[in-house]
Amino acid sequence: MRLTIEKYHGLGNDYLVYDPNKNKLKLTPARVQFLCNRNFGVGADGVLEGPVLEGDRISMIIWNSDGSQTQNSGNGVRIFGAYLKDAGYVQKKDFSIHSQGGDIDIHYLNEEGTRLKASMGKASFWSDEVPVAGPRREIINETMVFGRIPYPVTCLSVGNPHLVILMDEISKELVCRIGKYSESARQFPEKINTQIMKVLDRTHIQTEVYERGAGYTLASGSGCCAAAAAAYRLGLTDPKMIVQMPGGTLELEIREDATVLMTGDVGYVGSIKLGNHFTEQLRALDK
Ligand SMILES: N[C@@H](CCC[C@H](N)C(=O)O)C(=O)O
16 A cells, blocks of 8 residues: 655645554654655655554654654644644644643644644753753853854753754854754753744844754744743743744744743645655665
């Protein structure tokens, strides 16, 4: 039976939805890498495997394009919410999706299910929760050196690990130059997503991201959550703000209990039936 994959994007951060209820081939890191390969595969920043249905619980597994798994994905949860509606798994306007980072509450903001609000959990700046090596402390503007250059770094978890660096000017080149050092720096035992952030005013910030396990992407939902939480904690913004990335914008709200609310759109690209030869190549990658 041919494998069928649905392709979506969140602000240009593109994902393949692989539904195990329709595709019997089990995903492995090597198969995810091959599917995400933009030259020999379908091409994507990651894969969302699910829904895994256990009673009333709807779970998904979030894969990065390098074949690693992660606890959370902001664009991923909105995309998965759109898929669940498109595929007829969900009819309600409010429900939860479970991933390795915990439960994410989702609310559809339109009939089509293409604009969604997600409660991304609580931001934590505590080193043992990000994690960051060294004594337990909150990591706010701590000097860290990447590529022999010192930066004022704020680290936090929004289910997955992020670092945020405030800068006067940001660019793709700059975030890639930092990210290639920071992603796997020794102080991050689970690696880390890297954001550089420019504060435009108290209700607008701009970011560029170099993702753990995916490299440069046009947008990161969890990265936006991290940047917004950091900007608010640093006293640079109001609790509600717009985050601008090369791929588009998200609306963010930081609640007093540090819960992060994210609102944004999702785009549906289309359904892809994998060819027999490609499927055989995938099947041969069984590790
Ligand atoms: N693009 C995603 C982030 C995906 C996970 C991240 N690369 C990680 O490994 O934590 C998003 O929209 O949040």
